[in-house]
Amino acid sequence: MRERRSLAALLISAPALFGLTLFVAVPFFLAVALGFTNLRLGSPLPLEWLGFEQYRRILTDSSFTRALINNLLFALVVVPLQTVLALSLALLLNQRLRGIAWFRTIFFMPVVFPLSLVAVVWVLIYAPGPNGMMNEFLQLVSFGNWVPRDFLRDPQLALPAIMLTSIWQGAGFQMVILLAGLQSISSELYEAASIDGAGRWRQFWHVTLPQLRNTLIFVVLVTSILAFRLFDQVQIMTRGGPHDATTTVMYEAVEAAFTRQQVARGAAMTVVLFLVVLLISWLQRRVASQERELS
Amino acid sequence: MGYVKAFLIYLSLLLIGLLFITPIVFMISGSLTPDAGVFAQAGGWDALWSAGVSLDNYRDVFARVDFMGYLFNSLFINGMIVGVGLLVNSLAGYAFARLQWYGRNLLFKLVLAVLIIPLEAIAVPLFYMVSLFGWRDTYWVQILPFIANAFSIYLFYTFFIGMPREMEEAARIDGAGVLRTFYCIIVPNAKPVFASVAVLTFLTQWGAFLWPLMVTSGEDVRPLPLAIATFYSLPPLQWGDIFAFGVMMVTPILVLFLLFQPWFVRGVVTSGIKG
Incomplete structure (x- = not known):
C-alpha cells in the first residue's frame, strides 16, 4: 500500500519534473559546458575544449563590458527611482478616500501591456524634432528652454530614455505589492506610536518602514534581477545603439548566439548573467537574514 | 481627514495619474487619427485631439x-x-x-x-x-x-x-x-x-x-x-x-x-x- 502511494506520487509529479529537467536543468548545465567550448553553428572547425578562453574573450570585449556597465547603471538608477515612486503611490493609495481604486487601476494598467508594445509606443513618444511628444512636454515644463533632442539616437539620452519607459511600465507592479504590505501592518502599531506622541513623519520611519522591510527587500530584488535581464526594449527601441550606449548582456548574448551563430560565446555571456542574478539573490538573503538576527 | 489633506492627495494622484495614462491615451487617439493626420503631427500632442476620427487604420492592419x-x-x-x-x-x-x-x-x-x-x-x-x-x-x-x-x-x-x-x-x-x-x-x-x-x-x-x-x-x-x-x-x-x-x-x-x-x-x- 505504501509503495503504491509512493509510486502514485512519483507518477503525478513526473510530467512537471520531466519538464523542469529537460527545459531548465539540462540547458543550464549545457550553458555551463558550452561556455568552455568553441561551438558555432555551421562552423567547419572541430569542437574544441577552450577552458576559460571564451570568458577571457568576452570580458575583454569592449561591447560586452559596456553591456555589463549599462545593466549596472540601469539597476542603479531604475531600482531606487522605481521603488520610491511605487512606495509613494502605495502610500497615497493607502487612504480611505472616495474613488481611490480608480487610481490603482490606472497605475497598474501599464503592467499588463506587453513590453514590446510599450517599446513601440515610446519610440513615437521620443520622436525627434519640436513636435515629438517628449520634446514638446519638456519644452512646456522648461518654459521653452528645452532644445529638442533625438532621444534614442543620442548617446547620452538613449539609456535614460529606456530607463524611463521601463519605470512607467514596471512601477505599478511594485506598487501593488507594497500596497498589500502597507495594508497588512496592524493599526495598533500606529495607535501605540501616536499615543507615544510620534507624528506622521516619525510613524513612517519607525513603524511603516521597518514593518515593510521584507516587502521592500523583495521588490528591490525582483527589480534588480529584471534590470539585468533587460532585452525587449533595447531590441526594439535602439538595437543596442548608438555605439553600444544601450547594449545589454542579453542583447549581446542574442547577437552572438543567434545573429552570428556563436553559440558558445552566447552561452558564456548568459552564464555571466546567471552569476549576477545569483549574486543579487545571495545579497538579498544576507540582508533579510541580518534583520532576523537583529530583531 | 482634513479637506486640505484630501485635496492634496487627490491633486498628486491626478497629476501622476495623468502622466501614467497619457501614453495609453496617445496610442488610442493615434489609432483613430486618419493617416494624413498622423503623418503631419508624428508624435505631437496634437494627435491627442486629432482633427477627425476614422477606423481606416484598423482596416489597414487587417489588409496588411x-x-x-x-x-x-x-x-x-x-x-x-x-x-x-x-x-x-x-x-x-x-x-x-x-x-x-x-x-x-x-x-x-x-x-x-x-x-x-x-x-x-x-x-x-x-x-x-x-x-x-x-x-x-x-x-x-x-x-x-x-x-x-x-x-x-x-x-x-x-x-x-x-x-x-x-x-x-x-x-x-x-x-x-x-x-x-x-x-x-x-x-x-x-x-x-x-x-x-x-x-x-x-x-x-x-x-x-x-x-x-x-x-x-x-x-x-x-x-x-x-x-x-x-x-x-x-x-x-x-x-x-x-x-x-x-x-x-x-x-x-x-x-x-x-x-x-x-x-x-x-x-x-x-x-x-x-x-
Whole structure:
C-alpha cells in the first residue's frame, strides 16, 4: 500500500519534473559546458575544449563590458527611482478616500501591456524634432528652454530614455505589492506610536518602514534581477545603439548566439548573467537574514 | 481627514495619474487619427485631439497583415501554457505537499534551486537544443518549455500544505485513490491558488518576446508581441496602423484585467509573499 502511494506520487509529479529537467536543468548545465567550448553553428572547425578562453574573450570585449556597465547603471538608477515612486503611490493609495481604486487601476494598467508594445509606443513618444511628444512636454515644463533632442539616437539620452519607459511600465507592479504590505501592518502599531506622541513623519520611519522591510527587500530584488535581464526594449527601441550606449548582456548574448551563430560565446555571456542574478539573490538573503538576527 | 489633506492627495494622484495614462491615451487617439493626420503631427500632442476620427487604420492592419492569425497564435500558445501548466504543476505541488514518498525532499530542494534560473540564462542552449530537435517554427517550441514551472509548483505547494489534513483522511478511509482525492477534495477547496497561478502565468507569458524572436522565423506561428515589433519595422512606416495594431493587441488582456482586477492584484501579491 505504501509503495503504491509512493509510486502514485512519483507518477503525478513526473510530467512537471520531466519538464523542469529537460527545459531548465539540462540547458543550464549545457550553458555551463558550452561556455568552455568553441561551438558555432555551421562552423567547419572541430569542437574544441577552450577552458576559460571564451570568458577571457568576452570580458575583454569592449561591447560586452559596456553591456555589463549599462545593466549596472540601469539597476542603479531604475531600482531606487522605481521603488520610491511605487512606495509613494502605495502610500497615497493607502487612504480611505472616495474613488481611490480608480487610481490603482490606472497605475497598474501599464503592467499588463506587453513590453514590446510599450517599446513601440515610446519610440513615437521620443520622436525627434519640436513636435515629438517628449520634446514638446519638456519644452512646456522648461518654459521653452528645452532644445529638442533625438532621444534614442543620442548617446547620452538613449539609456535614460529606456530607463524611463521601463519605470512607467514596471512601477505599478511594485506598487501593488507594497500596497498589500502597507495594508497588512496592524493599526495598533500606529495607535501605540501616536499615543507615544510620534507624528506622521516619525510613524513612517519607525513603524511603516521597518514593518515593510521584507516587502521592500523583495521588490528591490525582483527589480534588480529584471534590470539585468533587460532585452525587449533595447531590441526594439535602439538595437543596442548608438555605439553600444544601450547594449545589454542579453542583447549581446542574442547577437552572438543567434545573429552570428556563436553559440558558445552566447552561452558564456548568459552564464555571466546567471552569476549576477545569483549574486543579487545571495545579497538579498544576507540582508533579510541580518534583520532576523537583529530583531 | 482634513479637506486640505484630501485635496492634496487627490491633486498628486491626478497629476501622476495623468502622466501614467497619457501614453495609453496617445496610442488610442493615434489609432483613430486618419493617416494624413498622423503623418503631419508624428508624435505631437496634437494627435491627442486629432482633427477627425476614422477606423481606416484598423482596416489597414487587417489588409496588411494576418492579425487574426497572430491573435489565434497568442491565444492558443498562452491557453495551452496556462491550462496544461495548471494541471501539471498543481499535481506536482500536491505530491510535494501532501504525499509521503521516497526522494520527495531531495526533489523538492531541486525544484526550489531551479526557481532562481531565469529564462534568459538558459535561452542560448535551449535555442541550440530545439534547433537540434528540429522544433523551430512550431507551436510546441513556444509551449512545451514553459509548462512545467518551478514557481507555480512552489505556489501550489505553499497553499496545499496549509490545508487541513482531516479533509483527505475521510476520503482515504472511503478508499479514494490519490487522483480522486486530489480532484474531489483538494481542487474544489483550492480555487484561489489556481486563479492566482493562472493569472501570474498569463501575465508573464502573454508578452513573451525574446523566445519567439529566437525560435520563429515565419509568420505562421508568430505571437502578437513579436508581430507588433515586425509590423513596426514593415515599410511603409504608418504610425496610425501600428497604434491600431497595439490597441487591438492589448484589448483582450485589458478586458481580462478590468473584469478580474482583484485576481490580478492577488496574483501579483502572491508572488511577493515568497521567501
